[in-house]
Amino acid sequence: MRILGIAPTPFFADRGCHMRILGEVQALQRRGHEVLIVTYHLGRDIEGVPSLRTREVGWYQKLEAGPALGKFYLDWLLWRETIKAIKSFRPDVIHGHLHEGALIGLMARRLAGSRAPVVFDVQGSLTKELDSYGWLNKAPFMRPMFRAVEKIITRWAEQSVGSNLAVSEFLQEEMGLAAHRVCTIIDGVHMGFFDGTGRRDLKQALGIAEGRPVVTYTGALLSSKGVDNFFQAIPHVLARQPDAFFLVVGYPVEESRALVEKLGVAHSVLFAGRVDYFELPDYLKIADVAVDPKVDAAGEASGKIINYMGAGLPVACFDHANNRAFLGDTGAFAPEPTPRGLAQAILELLNDPRARAAKGAAARERVEREFSWEAGGRMYEEVFQRALQPPPGRAA
Secondary structure, three states: OEEEEEEOOOOOOOOHHHHHHHHHHHHHHHOOOEEEEEEOOOOOOOOOOOEEEOOOOOOOOOOOOOOOOHHHHHHHHHHHHHHHHHHHHOOOEEEEEHHHHHHHHHHHHHHHOOOOOEEEEEOOOHHHHHHHOOOOOOOHHHHHHHHHHHHHHHHHOOEEEEOOHHHHHHHHHOOOOOHHHEEEOOOOEOHHHHHOOOOOOHHHHOOOOOOOOEEEEEOOOOHHHOHHHHHHHHHHHHHHOOOOEEEEEOOOOHHHHHHHHHHOOHHHEEEEEOOOHHHHHHHHHOOOEEEEOOOOOOOOOOHHHHHHHHOOOOEEEOOOHHHHHHHOOOEEEOOOOOHHHHHHHHHHHHOOHHHHHHHHHHHHHHHHHHOEHHHHHHHHHHHHHHHHOOOOOOOO
């Protein structure tokens, strides 16, 4: 099967959304499918993943997550590139990542004269995501428009794949999709990825003293990802565990570093900045506890939890359906949705090394058993086959 993926993002840029796209592509390739990705001019090429990029736009260099007005222009360029790709690649299926990717696919196939169905990979609600970034607060009159566009995209795509159960429920209950048009495929892992590079003793290289328990967060350092909850939890943790050390992997660091200094805990926090995705296991290996401080407001999956589990780390997080679906009973859940509550979850793991190790081992076994991309690849094949079937009442 020939699959054209549309990624309206600077793929690849070492963050969660891109890790999901890469995992899907590689899983489909291993099952013998030919995949081509169309994406922005930014990002770096990944060996073995064929990609086409839009022309260079010198004034747009944004790699981090979040909305930006410049993306409208980039999406227009991506739409033009997608039309050309459909004509030359002649895909059997168009795989639209995120709302813009699905919309571009729907519009491009019409102008390219293609009948390839569009499968929409949904990682959250468009309107709720914009709200989580505070973007619509500046122009609340645009909220109904974005809500209408979200419904159009969702209803026009032949099939939709929710990245977690909450997203799939949203597609049915709020977007009005029938159950047979929605499938849930949770973020997966390739277990060999967590072997790491083994090139250096990273703990020594980073200057972290032996014996200090390391608590890590990896991902975008944006308020919408809950990082303020994490940083505000640190003083509460240090009051009970003064030897704890906090390793933060992600970007942009400026605002987060300022908050840490304001909280007076900079002496126990190290910002590693942007790290190559393929070196991420080296950082996870030196951690004792991982944290996901994201709240459930945008309904997004927390793909970083899968990476934490694959690395054998126990996870401290908030108690909501998505996190429970990933972790089962292998996590430590905050008793209240506040920084203090998150601190309690972290302390639960720090205070009991034996239980911490047991939870980490159980998490690794769980993710290998239930969340491998091999299973996800098979499920995507089924979704694509359903998308290729004519709608009820229409002849093939």
